[in-house]
Amino acid sequence: MLTLASKLKRDDAVKSGHSNSATADSTRRVSIRDRLLVKGSAQKVAELETNLPNEGYYQSGKFQFEIDVPEAYNMVPPKVKCLTRIWHPNITETGEICLSLLREHSIDGTGWAPTRTLKDVVWGLNSLFTDLLNFDDPLNIEAAEHHLRDKDDFRCKVQDFIKQYAR
Template structure:
């Protein structure tokens, strides 16, 4: 899986002593982000929640991957939710960009995929926002927790979903618990 780590070692071996051409060195230079990602992806894979799976469409691009969360408890139990995670060049000074690809009726996720999770914010009033000490593991565990203990109905991003939950906590649409948009029950 960590093919980028192999590439880094191979490039260091090919480059040899620093007396080589500076122009060719700059084209081979690996970013700080990519060096961090090699370590963080290994840590992430070793500590992945049992309800999550990661997929790297291109194993040479650790800065882009997909996360699937399949909650085993709570309102969203049995659902399958896909996220796209892109790690910007300025990582770890800025957080990864995350989008939910699955259309979901959730108080902290809009129907267009925006996510309200404080650790993904560069600046947070409550001090729980992004910090350079955070890692991809924190992001994955945070996204996983959106379906259990971080489900927030008091300060929602999707106000309609939160209000709907408060009105009817056991609402079921088409056999599923609190997972579809209001358009589902307009047709029933």
Template sequence: MLTLASKLKRDEGVKTGRPPGGPSDSSHRVSIRDRLLIKEVAELEANLPSTCKASFPDENKLHHFQLAVSPDEGYYQSGTFHFEIDVPEAYNMVPPKVKCQTRIWHPNIAETGEICLSLLREHSIDGTGWAPTRTLKDVVWGLNSLFTDLLNFDDPLNIDAAEHHLRDKEDFRNKVQDYIKHYAR
């Protein structure tokens, strides 16, 4: 398996003419974000949940990647849901920006892709929002959990989906399956 961290270190050595880990060229600067990402991407690759797959469209841009989540239980079991993750330059002081690319009927994900996940909030009243100690691994595991144990009908972003579940769980399940059939295969 190609590890992006090792590739970046190797490429850095080729660009500067120095072996990885050697003295740095003062004209070649790597942002703090990029240094954090090299470490975090390597950790992420080693610790992805079995229901997730990360992909990097441009292996030289670790700050932009995609995540596919294929839940193996619950309402969303038969679908694959795609997320786009952008890590801002101010990372790790601010959370990554995440958007669901797959249309979905979910109480915590709007049909337009916005996501309600407390750890992605820069500021939260309950203290569960973003903190500089969080990592990309936390984000991936949080997104994965939105389909199981973090599925929250009591504090919804998509109020219609939450109310639908409250009114008729079987019809809610049917609508979720219809969305999966049309958008998440």
């Protein structure tokens, strides 16, 4: 966050020092995105940390995600990938994620909208481990079928993955 704040100061200095309107427009676009990302970030992170659930199959795991925020944010959603190997019906072992709010165009109307924020993304990812865990429309079909076949064995495999990859 400190790096981003420094970048905003540099961008403001560049804007005031350039007369080229194309450069100024480009800097302003990046600056708006960056301002949206910085606005209230520390408070939001603290709030999320205190409200993360500690229940369900994945309660003891620590999962890392990579969030790539495109220049056109918040008009388009960020790209998110799970960096922690996981046994999950909505996340592949290579990190692809099935979460409707990350879709630019969603059939069910719950896709990305300019009013959404990174906080919504983090809440959505968190919900994939509790109430949005979806075995009926999986991305990882093998994990979903495993759960349908044997819930206890599924839980054991999840815990094995957590012990090996998510501590």
